[in-house]
Amino acid sequence: xxxxxxxxxxxxxxxxxxxxxxxxxxxxxxxxxxxxxxxxxxxxxxxxxxxxxxxxxxxxxxxxxxxxxxxxxxxxxxxxxxxxxxxxxxxxxxxxxxxxxxxxxxxxxxxxxxxxxxxxxxxxxxxxxxxxxxxxxxxxxxxxxxxxxxxxxxxxxxxxxxxxxxxxxxxxxxxxxxxxxxxxxxxxxxxxxxxxxxxxxxxxxxxxxxxxxxxxxxxxxxxxxxxxxxxxxxxxxxxxxxxxxxxxxxxxxxxxxxxxxxxxxxxxxxxxxxxxxxxxxxxxxxxxxxxxxxxxxxxxxxxxxxxxxxxxxxxxxxxxxxxxxxxxxxxxxxxxxxxxxxxxxxxxxxxxxxxxxxxxxxxxxxxxxxxxxxxxxxxxxxxxxxxxxxxxxxxxxxxxxxxxxxxxxxxxxxxxxxxxxxxxxxxxxxxxxxxxxxxxxxxxxxxxx
Ligand code: 5CA
Numbered sequence: 001x002x003x004x005x006x007x008x009x010x011x012x013x014x015x016x017x018x019x020x021x022x023x024x025x026x027x028x029x030x031x032x033x034x035x036x037x038x039x040x041x042x043x044x045x046x047x048x049x050x051x052x053x054x055x056x057x058x059x060x061x062x063x064x065x066x067x068x069x070x071x072x073x074x075x076x077x078x079x080x081x082x083x084x085x086x087x088x089x090x091x092x093x094x095x096x097x098x099x100x101x102x103x104x105x106x107x108x109x110x111x112x113x114x115x116x117x118x119x120x121x122x123x124x125x126x127x128x129x130x131x132x133x134x135x136x137x138x139x140x141x142x143x144x145x146x147x148x149x150x151x152x153x154x155x156x157x158x159x160x161x162x163x164x165x166x167x168x169x170x171x172x173x174x175x176x177x178x179x180x181x182x183x184x185x186x187x188x189x190x191x192x193x194x195x196x197x198x199x200x201x202x203x204x205x206x207x208x209x210x211x212x213x214x215x216x217x218x219x220x221x222x223x224x225x226x227x228x229x230x231x232x233x234x235x236x237x238x239x240x241x242x243x244x245x246x247x248x249x250x251x252x253x254x255x256x257x258x259x260x261x262x263x264x265x266x267x268x269x270x271x272x273x274x275x276x277x278x279x280x281x282x283x284x285x286x287x288x289x290x291x292x293x294x295x296x297x298x299x300x301x302x303x304x305x306x307x308x309x310x311x312x313x314x315x316x317x318x319x320x321x322x323x324x325x326x327x328x329x330x331x332x333x334x335x336x337x338x339x340x341x342x343x344x345x346x347x348x349x350x351x352x353x354x355x356x357x358x359x360x361x362x363x364x365x366x367x368x369x370x371x372x373x374x375x376x377x378x379x380x381x382x383x384x385x386x387x388x389x390x391x392x393x394x395x396x397x398x399x400x401x402x403x404x405x406x407x408x409x410x411x412x413x414x415x416x417x418x419x420x421x422x423x424x425x426x427x428x429x430x431x432x433x434x435x436x437x438x439x440x441x442x443x444x445x446x447x448x449x
Pocket of ligand 1: 166167293294
């Protein structure tokens with residue numbers, strides 16, 4: 001049996017530089033815990049290296065985003081990080097973008113830039129090959145690093161300068177079809193965040209440097225959030241959409257969007273206090289801080305016109321395509337999930353994005369019975385493809401418990417000499433804190449369930 005060793009690791013050999021002290025520079029809990037749990041290390045202001053534990057979470061979040069994009073019918077490609085300035089001159093954004101854009105010259109003194117977003121490049125790719133309305137609709141996305149020279153990079157990966165983003169771009173013949181594309185992304189986003197254990201509320205939003213006149217930000221509520229937001233309480237109680245959402249039916253998708261947009265929800269820039277008071281009963285008014293984990297835009301022909309992305313319609317006339325763009329802050333979400341899911345002892349990962357499912361703790365390394373039992377459990381979990389981190393370090397129990405709580409794996413399996421004498425191990429649920437002693441088989445099936 002081949003075991004994927006990245007999914008079953010021994011802490012004594014794993015690269016996990018945890019910190020005992022709370023780092024001075026970290027102002028918010030997710031940043032503190034990410035540094036303390038050895039998930040990331042700052043390379044320079046707003047730029048991070050992802051260490052093995054953090055990298056696993058980043059990849060899990062990325063994969064959920066990818067699966068839900070694919071489910072909605074979007075197609076993945078990969079564009080480069082470095083772009084030529086020429087396209088940005090054509091769209092007019094080369095000057096507009098200002099100091100946030102990192103500008104670079106190559107050896108021939110050609111102006112290049114590290115992409116802060118990709119509207120221009122994707123429009124050029126599209127324009128080079130699509131000519132007819134028959135080839136529409138299209139929705140293309142990639143998951144790629146971006147760079148924005150933020151005035152105030154802060155809060156760790158939440159507002160970085162280099163950050164990982166999923167950006168999708170839709171192309172349609174007319175505004176009505178463009179609306180359908182927008183709605184599909186809207187619904188795909190609801191599922192994406194819910195799968196990560198998050199309640200993200202779509203809120204009417206400003207479009208900023210991307211442009212356009214229809215836009216929603218997806219916001220998770222957290223005291224440390226950078227945005228001030230206002231919404232109807234009931235939006236926070238809406239159910240999660242099932243996997244069987246029919247993306248082929250424009251009416252069904254519109255129905256979901258209508259349901260989610262019928263109640264008041266707006267970011268600070270779009271907030272209208274008198275409307276809020278008129279539409280939302282006092283006891284249902286939520287005014288809170290939030291983290292923007294996604295942002296979707298519809299901007300018609302803002303890029304297709306200057307960049308020549310035109311198709312012939314069924315009457316043989318040439319028209320610019322109607323476009324939207326749809327971003328998810330993949331690296332920001334790692335911090336966002338921690339802001340939403342933690343306690344005083346550390347991170348409490350939702351199972352879907354946890355770096356490992358189980359933390360196996362050997363309380364007495366060197367004790368023959370403990371070592372053997374742990375080796376057996378470890379092998380069993382690995383064979384079942386249950387991701388496991390085995391704390392086989394020669395450390396005090398207290399250190400192991402606090403490290404495991406900090407790392408926040410959903411389940412802990414605690415094996416000690418006393419329990420083994422009675423044929424039991426202890427299972428702890430990180431979220432509820434419940435601890436139960438039971439036979440090994442019962443423990444394994446509890447974890448599997
Ligand atoms: N082109 C559009 C949509 S693809 C776009 O760039 N939208 S955006 O500017 O709103 O960015 C999309 C998402 O990236 C945001 O919702 C946010 O979650 C994330 N993001 C933006 N700036 C940063 C940053 N400095 N650090 C981390 N994440 C960021």
